[in-house]
Amino acid sequence: MSKSHPEQGLGSLVSNRRRACGARPGSPELSLFDDLEAVLGAGNVLRGEAAREKVHTLYYPVGTPLAVLRPGTTDELSQALRLCNAAGQPVVPFGGLTNLVESAHAQDMIAITLERMAQVEVIDTVNSVMTVQAGCKLQTAQEAAEAVDLFFPVDIGARGSATLGGVLSTNAGGNRVLRWGMMRDNVLGLEAVLADGTVISSLNSLLKNNAGYDLKQLFIGSEGTLGVVTRAVLRLRTRPTSQCTALVAVEDFEALPKLLEAAHRGLGGTLCAFEVMWGDTYRLATTAPAPALPILPHGHAYYALIESMGADQEADAARFETLLGEALEAGLVADAVLAKSTAETAAIWMVREEGTAETARRGAIFLFDVSLKIGDMEAYVRALKASLADRFGEAADVWVFGHLGDGNLHININIHGPAEDVRHDVEALVYEPLARVKGSISAEHGVGLHKRDFLHVSRSAEERGLMARLKTALDPNHILNPGKIFVIEGDGIAAPAH
Amino acid sequence: MSKSHPEQGLGSLVSNRRRACGARPGSPELSLFDDLEAVLGAGNVLRGEAAREKVHTLYYPVGTPLAVLRPGTTDELSQALRLCNAAGQPVVPFGGLTNLVESAHAQDMIAITLERMAQVEVIDTVNSVMTVQAGCKLQTAQEAAEAVDLFFPVDIGARGSATLGGVLSTNAGGNRVLRWGMMRDNVLGLEAVLADGTVISSLNSLLKNNAGYDLKQLFIGSEGTLGVVTRAVLRLRTRPTSQCTALVAVEDFEALPKLLEAAHRGLGGTLCAFEVMWGDTYRLATTAPAPALPILPHGHAYYALIESMGADQEADAARFETLLGEALEAGLVADAVLAKSTAETAAIWMVREEGTAETARRGAIFLFDVSLKIGDMEAYVRALKASLADRFGEAADVWVFGHLGDGNLHININIHGPAEDVRHDVEALVYEPLARVKGSISAEHGVGLHKRDFLHVSRSAEERGLMARLKTALDPNHILNPGKIFVIEGDGIAAPAH
Numbered sequence: 001m002s003k004s005h006p007e008q009g010l011g012s013l014v015s016n017r018r019r020a021c022g023a024r025p026g027s028p029e030l031s032l033f034d035d036l037e038a039v040l041g042a043g044n045v046l047r048g049e050a051a052r053e054k055v056h057t058l059y060y061p062v063g064t065p066l067a068v069l070r071p072g073t074t075d076e077l078s079q080a081l082r083l084c085n086a087a088g089q090p091v092v093p094f095g096g097l098t099n100l101v102e103s104a105h106a107q108d109m110i111a112i113t114l115e116r117m118a119q120v121e122v123i124d125t126v127n128s129v130m131t132v133q134a135g136c137k138l139q140t141a142q143e144a145a146e147a148v149d150l151f152f153p154v155d156i157g158a159r160g161s162a163t164l165g166g167v168l169s170t171n172a173g174g175n176r177v178l179r180w181g182m183m184r185d186n187v188l189g190l191e192a193v194l195a196d197g198t199v200i201s202s203l204n205s206l207l208k209n210n211a212g213y214d215l216k217q218l219f220i221g222s223e224g225t226l227g228v229v230t231r232a233v234l235r236l237r238t239r240p241t242s243q244c245t246a247l248v249a250v251e252d253f254e255a256l257p258k259l260l261e262a263a264h265r266g267l268g269g270t271l272c273a274f275e276v277m278w279g280d281t282y283r284l285a286t287t288a289p290a291p292a293l294p295i296l297p298h299g300h301a302y303y304a305l306i307e308s309m310g311a312d313q314e315a316d317a318a319r320f321e322t323l324l325g326e327a328l329e330a331g332l333v334a335d336a337v338l339a340k341s342t343a344e345t346a347a348i349w350m351v352r353e354e355g356t357a358e359t360a361r362r363g364a365i366f367l368f369d370v371s372l373k374i375g376d377m378e379a380y381v382r383a384l385k386a387s388l389a390d391r392f393g394e395a396a397d398v399w400v401f402g403h404l405g406d407g408n409l410h411i412n413i414n415i416h417g418p419a420e421d422v423r424h425d426v427e428a429l430v431y432e433p434l435a436r437v438k439g440s441i442s443a444e445h446g447v448g449l450h451k452r453d454f455l456h457v458s459r460s461a462e463e464r465g466l467m468a469r470l471k472t473a474l475d476p477n478h479i480l481n482p483g484k485i486f487v488i489e490g491d492g493i494a495a496p497a498h
Numbered sequence: 499m500s501k502s503h504p505e506q507g508l509g510s511l512v513s514n515r516r517r518a519c520g521a522r523p524g525s526p527e528l529s530l531f532d533d534l535e536a537v538l539g540a541g542n543v544l545r546g547e548a549a550r551e552k553v554h555t556l557y558y559p560v561g562t563p564l565a566v567l568r569p570g571t572t573d574e575l576s577q578a579l580r581l582c583n584a585a586g587q588p589v590v591p592f593g594g595l596t597n598l599v600e601s602a603h604a605q606d607m608i609a610i611t612l613e614r615m616a617q618v619e620v621i622d623t624v625n626s627v628m629t630v631q632a633g634c635k636l637q638t639a640q641e642a643a644e645a646v647d648l649f650f651p652v653d654i655g656a657r658g659s660a661t662l663g664g665v666l667s668t669n670a671g672g673n674r675v676l677r678w679g680m681m682r683d684n685v686l687g688l689e690a691v692l693a694d695g696t697v698i699s700s701l702n703s704l705l706k707n708n709a710g711y712d713l714k715q716l717f718i719g720s721e722g723t724l725g726v727v728t729r730a731v732l733r734l735r736t737r738p739t740s741q742c743t744a745l746v747a748v749e750d751f752e753a754l755p756k757l758l759e760a761a762h763r764g765l766g767g768t769l770c771a772f773e774v775m776w777g778d779t780y781r782l783a784t785t786a787p788a789p790a791l792p793i794l795p796h797g798h799a800y801y802a803l804i805e806s807m808g809a810d811q812e813a814d815a816a817r818f819e820t821l822l823g824e825a826l827e828a829g830l831v832a833d834a835v836l837a838k839s840t841a842e843t844a845a846i847w848m849v850r851e852e853g854t855a856e857t858a859r860r861g862a863i864f865l866f867d868v869s870l871k872i873g874d875m876e877a878y879v880r881a882l883k884a885s886l887a888d889r890f891g892e893a894a895d896v897w898v899f900g901h902l903g904d905g906n907l908h909i910n911i912n913i914h915g916p917a918e919d920v921r922h923d924v925e926a927l928v929y930e931p932l933a934r935v936k937g938s939i940s941a942e943h944g945v946g947l948h949k950r951d952f953l954h955v956s957r958s959a960e961e962r963g964l965m966a967r968l969k970t971a972l973d974p975n976h977i978l979n980p981g982k983i984f985v986i987e988g989d990g991i992a993a994p995a996h
Contacts, residue, residue, distance in 0.1 A: 126873040208941040211956040217715035238762035264736035268809035311766035375624040443706040458709040473971035
């Protein structure tokens, strides 16, 4: 059932790394470390080489933290945060360090890992909920659900490293958002610690609870700037027992939303992925040395991966075949193949996943993760390719693929030559046209350090002002992951530097 | 396709009405009304009888407001709120006045209706989103979606009166939460005005948008205490074209979660309602003078209404029959009937809906709307019946039914005799046992005035403190719907009065 999203290090993919953190680093009083050791135990306040090793990652580096704290309980974390808050000491919570926007960059700050709080605490099969600690890996939770014949639908490539605290703090998405939503839609309750040490335990396990404000929403997707998530109650689903996966070729962009609509209608609620690759990205992903095979011939304009999950393999496959037959007949689809085995399903998914891997092998690369309405996509991509060609000529390669059913496009751009110098120019070409079509600079990766200078593209001055109001209400000393998403100056959020 | 939830006035159902508002009413300076008239036009600042008529409702009365404002645009509302905020004048936004917890009680305050902002602004069929103004009726939006062959799944009995601003502010639920979620899960973006007049326009129409804090969450389910919702972007779905509805009889409570699980698995993602009535409630709802017929014989312990919606009537019905056959064979179900026509479907839903109507006809009644884990329900209901019998003997009738698949039970309690005197005793018997099982005092109706004294049953002191922090950050003068959900005193939320 599970797909192979091989985890991969980013290697040279550091081009949109930003070093300046906009934080307020400094050397805290030595007494703070003594106090932290008294709370956590000396072995859980790592310094020097031990701290550097703890934050080593194959993804974006996070700099050199002053120390790494390893609280073992919510209460220990609460005490540690209270000490840091009193000292005005910036702290950065981190999980699996697989973030793609440097949300956990911790240079000269105190980093906090919840690796000692990594348990699945309870699985309640009658009510289909699971209580987990934030340091628990996503894959561990998925497997614990499967072990009792249930299903946790959120899935990303980094499942084996990413922690639930991280995927909650960043509101992770993935390949099944179309059906089951983002992380926000799959969590019923959570526990978080505020900057001042207050423990907000909202471990609700009920599907419906309108007893006052839904406080958990504050901590989901706010990238650790409003509180540190310590535990959560996940909503589990019935485990699907059927899976149908097809790869289809499409000649005109206009056919894609029609095909998506036909899939929604024809598959009766079981559609769970609708992934699209632009034709040149498909060619790259299925040409040696890429390991994936060209399951359909090269030369079509677009390729879509369509997947359903249900409860009756035979009936679902028949329905899927009907859908594909009708789509071929209606001219929506030029060619199609429906997987007949688990191996064929894996081969189709490999094509989709090799999109990222192959583009990364071509040298320094900028990774983007935008969302916009399906109706705006074709023109946006065409204009982006034109503007990059204007600016960089032959030196720019643009690879487009993504979760089309969710409005989410991943755009990988190679610029041949010295990449760091052109980073801002490339970002501006990608992000600024999104303002006109009300697109988002981040569909699922978050803002972190990478996108904060472009937050104004997607969010108004009033929205940014309200974010600052919330930040200041919950973290008046601004110690929690400072400089991520935005930089607060005075009462509002600092304008972009350029 | 649509079901008959006849709208009904509450008639004598005013027993858990509370008159004291905990607000800070008073007589504002006359100049405030002059200023408001200058902004809105004299015809849109209603006083005296015109104001009283505007807030007339068959549901819970809302008292006599000082005035009713009728802004025609977001900007007019912004200017009006700025004036009220400067004057420290409490305001109460209201929609269709169908709320069941007096969330719009406006005695001696200024009430605000968005009835002049009632349009469906745009329907985007390519991206399946609809932009609406807050004064638009829920039913109007549902019908506008149907007109373009799309579907807005949130549905409640008061659809013809309730406005989208109201269902958003209260995070309404209804009969299809199991499949499509609450209102929160069906809105992509919204626009709201803060107490100081700041317009937060987060009219996102993207399924995935992680560009900073998800601000819309603040205004959903906060009952108008953090901002006034003015517009929203609703997520539309593919319109289901099949509907299968069954009524089944069940002898043991333990069989119900097993049947729910079998329905989830067997119906492959199309299950959208799992409603249960306790046996005596079924008998009442299907005995003359009730109009509903006893489709299955009286005498079983529980009756469940199970419904699926999909895309293939024949295949879905076959699958449903298989499910029922297996459930009969496994002994989960004692008897079952699957509707064979639209009329039979309506007849089954009438049984479910007559539960409320019949209990209301029996005189003064207290309506409750709790949620708790399915595994805790049977013992909770049994203990509640025992404690009510201890306290009231023969004078108490307890009627239980609800959205079992969502963990939500509606409990209607008749107390024969003078009802107002015993209101608090009944509430305490219903709510206090929920603390032990981590249940909620409100699954979907909200807190309003009715439940604020019991908020501590479901939310900790730290959670209530954070709610107060948010309230003060967004509405420092506490002018927005004051006294609803909680009463703020000093830095925190007032403890219950008893």
